[in-house]
């Protein structure tokens with residue numbers, strides 16, 4: 293009985309405290325109630341960030357840096373919650389959730405974004421960027437910014453480019469040194485026309501699929517192989533279901549850090565600045581970690597028991613030869629003038 297009374301008393305205090313808070317904030321958060329009872333509490337915001345990769349990946353480490361920065365600099369006015377391993381859905385579903393305003397941040401590869409704005413398909417052209425540094429210079433320059441800005445019409449705010457990195461091929465059937473070795477292998481690609489076409493041209497049997505379904509598909513033999521950067525192959529333990537990695541580096545994938553425009557438009561100016569700055573602060577560190585992992589984890593794959601094949605220049609050229617026909621085929625689709633401008637700019641940055 294005494295216990296019950298105490299509970300009732302506590303409940304009453306809680307109700308009074310809540311009543312003292314005035315209107316409940318639109319976004320759930322832990323609101324401090326201390327201070328002058330009459331003061332309107334400051335509106336608080338919740339950012340839910342979801343990605344497809346796991347919590348070991350440099351992409352998640354980038355989100356952790358962002359969370360730390362945002363929560364500190366906003367003095368708790370923004371809370372950020374992180375979800376990995378497709379907990380909130382796959383890349384396309386999460387982009388749609390952003391457009392509807394039911395999720396605030398996601399960070400897909402550029403490939404699925406090309407269904408929204410075709411110009412993003414330039415990043416899928418094989419062997420486009422000669423180095424990570426040139427890729428960053430291009431992405432952080434006028435061309436990259438223009439593509440980010442273009443997403444606003446589609447309900448998405450492009451905050452920054454992070455790095456996924458150079459993509460390499462894995463499979464469970466045989467060592468691949470030449471396009472002939474790829475013949476007939478079922479390869480999962482991202483959901484993107486150029487990737488499909490490129491692997492078809494190489495003689496493989498490509499099939500598009502969201503990342504979240506990939507591991508099981510490899511495990512069950514629905515596909516023989518896939519392509520992703522070394523850090524993903526290593527950190528997602530693909531060696532459990534794949535025996536061979538070939539370091540093709542056929543595409544450099546940027547991650548595009550996206551925010552819901554519905555949410556962005558609600559944010560006060562000062563918080564917008566904090567979010568944008570956090571995206572850049574995390575970008576720098578995220579790219580550094582990504583590059584470190586890309587180097588270190590090649591050896592890691594061998595330790596996990598995979599056969600890792602480095603191609604000779606000649607062998608690589610056999611893969612590159614297919615590229616020119618891919619560019620020709622898709623140039624019109626992407627916009628011929630635009631592709632030419634992009635190629636010119638990359639050339640310029642390469643010579644710098």
Ligand code: TK8
Pocket residue numbers: 343344345382383399400401456482502503504519520521524545
């Ligand atoms: C994660 C994906 C992934 C990408 C892919 O959601 O789909 O293969 O490389 O990292 O964005």
